[in-house]
Amino acid sequence: MNQHFPPLSVVPSELAPGAGEEDEAFTLIFNNSPYGKIIIGEDGIISAVNDLAVKLFGYEKAELIGTSIDQLLPERYRHDHASKRAQYGEDRSARVMGQGRDLTGLRKDGVEFPLEIGLTPFTTSEGPMTCAAIVDITERQRTERRLREVNAQLEEFTYVASHDLRSPIRGISNLIEFIREDFEDGQLDGVLKNIDRMEARVHSVEKLIDDLLTYARAGNRAVQLEPTSLSEILSDIIAIEDIPDGFAVKVEASDEPFDAARTPLTTVLRNLISNAIKHHDRDEGTVTVTARLQDNQALIDIADDGPGIPENARERVFRLFQTLKASERGSSGLGLAVAQRLATGHGGQLDLVPSITERGTTFRLTWPRFTRTDLNA
Template sequence: MTLDDEPGLGAGFDVLAGLIDAVPVGALLADVRGMIRLVNRELADTLGYDAAELVGRPVEDLLPETLRAAHAGWRTGFLQQPQRRPMGQGRALHARMSDGSELPVEVGLSPLVLGSERFVLATLTDLTANRQAELLFRQVVDGAPYGVVVVDGSGCIVLANPQADALFGYATHELLGRPIESLLPDRYRSAHAGLREQYGRDRQMRRMGAGRDLTGLHRDGSEFPVEVGLSPITLHGETCMLAAITDITERKKMELDLRKTNANLEEFTYVASHDLRSPLRGISDLLSWVREDLGEAPAPAVVKNLDRITLRVQRMEQLIDNLLSYARAGRAATDFRELELDPLLDRVCELVQLPPGFELRRELVETRLFSPPTPLETVLRNLIANAIKHHDREHGLVRIGCTAE
């Protein structure tokens, strides 16, 4: 720090000079004329000056030429109504460095009286790192594949990315300053204001996918379903809410189509099971009549074949029952259980007729499997049948294996 002689100010000025030099941020002391009287090393180093060459110069020398005239007016206004302006609430400016380049800075001001003279203590913080972080944040937000808006504590939009503008049909910057409720239909606005206030009291990240499904209001008045994820953030020292917004119109349409398909499939399953049961009942009745016609001493080979037919009919009836139960449960794979593969394959093979010359070989490294039984049996039966159907030779080998991975 370099000092001029300060007659009349006494030892207090020396103490103040030592304190300013110890401040960990850039600081200078200016008189009512705007002349620099003290400057610490931190400020001089930040702006690329020697401390001695700054003392006695007007503070406007440290501003870009485009701001100097306006700053003189700001300085006069501050002296007329001097109030402490802490760092973090200061005016964002640009300082002029010794090489002529500009540096983004934040300035805090404090009025001081020493002896009979009034001074202004200005503290200066380099905002380059902050600006770079803000730029990176803006690039991330603008590059997000979904709409992003940032809402302040009063519920007004302070930032919106291009995807949010397009999502709601607004031009660039048109969303800024609007209440977030303007993006919702009228019938939801009062309730949403209450939800927003509740979120402000208990700020927690709400992941996309776990968010509340809402209805968005396009600028043209049309409505569309949206999913919203929320996250509290701090922007310019203020706690805000970041909302990630996704248009889920296509997903809702797919869900509706899936529900319709499932309903049609369920109806088809019921009808098909009814149509299949009728011939099975007829076969069972015929088997009973054949057994009666054979009398009390039928040939053992005939009895064996009748028993095989009866078993297959029973297996088929059980399969229909299982398919119905599976359809009734909405085809949700909730019936997971540990299955023994050998007995399951026995049941499958009873319903698949192997042609002469074909062999089915089991190569089971693992003999147990955790799966819903009905769909697994259906898949295995279809795989075996397709392997036989699409084999173009008279002889074939169907291998069924199970290994752990």
């Protein structure tokens, strides 16, 4: 079916309706618009579409003209679309459609996408018509989501900087005061001890700054894919990791090769394994790592037989420094936060598996088996 533009009674009356030049100008503007444009009649039948609209929805022009606008909507929205159009027919004015609601379009291949629609009503000799201007906002939504994530991270970062950095510095300033006081009172016994305490805090601030930089950089994912296997990665980690006497790391891993962002994946696994050992409360323990490829993911469980994480602390283990004593802060404490950030940054996920036994903790890491390049967008 041919593209059918409505006669141009929309143009101001001084321009004669149907005049060839105006028709041509209208066609040109319509077709070259930076928005997808669709013209429909009161019955919801499409009478014209521009090139961009055709591209957005993945159809050929001829497939759309003369058919109902409803086919461009996901099934679940179709039933009340006719009544919405009727409502609109009673109060025709230019407007943005569905403000505050998320509008969704349906492509020919079945893929849905978020969109924004502006409606402009006009009247022709053939009756009332509406021109819908359509923008695909997939990219914008992705950017917004990314922005929200970055903001949340920044907020956390600020909190850490203001609390966890300030805290040892305040400690140092108190210690200076203690030393001064002891000097004045001639009590010199505690002075050396307090200098040591100061020194420990200076180191902890330095370490904290290093760790914060590591954490901040964990968000930069310059992905370098390397062919590897889960068993190879894990045996490399265990070869390097300093495993204390009495501890064993048991690995059951697939040796099927896959392309992985090897460095971050190794860092995450190393953090999880060393964490399991570091926070163990006994002299002997076992960390069991089970790693397999399943569908399009690598699934890795890291289970220990340590003290377990109390119910009320489970939600905060991934936050910065949450599990540590002030005096230990800086020595570690970023392991889980870095691991989680690396995992999500590379399209994976790190979760705490709900515990059914009193002791022991299991973390589950999922890592994409085929790296999604669109995450770099």
